[in-house]
Amino acid sequence: MRRVEHVMGFPVSLRVDDERVPGEAADAVFAWLREVDARFSPFRPDSEVSRLDRGELREIGADLREVLGLCEEYRAATGGAFDARLPGRGLDPCAVVKGWSVQRAAGLLAAAGARRFCLNAGGDVVAAGGPWRVGVRHPDHAGRLCAVLELTDGAVATSARYERGDHIVDGRTGRPATGLLSMTVTAPTLTEADAVATAAFALGAEGIAWAAARPGCEVFAVDAGRRVFRTEGLPVAGAGAGAGAVPGAA
Template sequence: MRRVEHVMGFPVSLRVDDEQVPGSAVDAVFAWLREVDERFSPFKPGSEVSRLDRGEIGPCEVSADLAEVLALCEEYRVATGGAFDVRLPGRGLDPCAVVKGWAVQRAAELLRAAGVERFCLNAGGDVVAAGGPWRVGVRHTERADRLCTVLEITDGAVATSAHYERGAHILDGRTGRPATGLLSVTVIAATLTEADSTATAAFAMGTEGIAWASARPGCQVFAVDAERRVLRTEGVPVAA
């Protein structure tokens, strides 16, 4: 079973290789992601995030889901010394860097709860996979038609942060300016919540982010710095 929809501003594709595919579980995945977009997008005036940012609801009045997301945002802000920050001066509250991985990981858990064993859920290039091996390509930093490497994932997640798709959109919260020092950071972890947030946080930190991400429990890192040097931890699961 394969299905693709444009949700949360990017294409989301789901492939399930089980012999029996519960259609209700697949529907639930995309319904959940559409719900997240409505509730947590800072670009939708009626979202919970926008209402919180305008002061229409207080921090103690947010939903349990948003409270969880904001707690994760604060965890990464503290861990990076402020390089990762969803409340930059002069900008509205924007937790998208955490919401994407968190939401897609939750979608993967819906599949597992429904008994789906072998699947690959790809959200704009960030991947949760189960029942592999699955081959996941990491895009070249300067050539859209080439790959830097191909990873082999059995059960886990892969996320990449870079400037090549959306320009200099990742800011260093310590300076308020676009992050420098790295061209891309790919993190492999048990969950996409961890992989995506860690990749974005590491990119925001610049070159020091590689060592920081590598030291996080369960994380493997593949990065390309501004000098076009490839840096990776020993456990990166490169496909044969």
């Protein structure tokens, strides 16, 4: 089963290699992601996030409470560098929502019986039943890779400046974070990988050691001086890695 849709502002591709998994499982994945976009997008005036930001909600649901809890967890862990409530801006939990929602979608696939699958959301990947090979884009050259990682059961996410410019802000200063060119994190879940990558990028150069110290996380980073850093446990693909591939992720 293979399927691609444009959801939440980026392409989401799904590959499932289990023949017995029904097509309804893919329907559920994309329906969930569309629901997330409707409920949590800060760019939709009728979303829960926008209504909460305007003070229109007396109570919030369990999902939004969980997302806001994760935002606060990473805000505290980074001393405010990562912040869903930046000065002069409305509430924007997107840095947590993406990984959290795609990991939840992976759970739907697993519940439907999928054992070997890959879900790629705008370059951030959660996979099961690998090995899967995931390419990390070179920060200066769109057509080149600077690393190829191997996933069996887990996730990888990258925060970088090359697609959207200086869009990640250091909440401590209110200015764009420019200490890194790219930060790639592997973790057991995409909830962790995506949030840690963004939070580490917001921290700047100090984010490399911070991310590497997070339990279960491995790091591949390129700083503003184009120096490359990687942790010893980073799952770099070997020459004999399996056939599953996700080119150009990041």
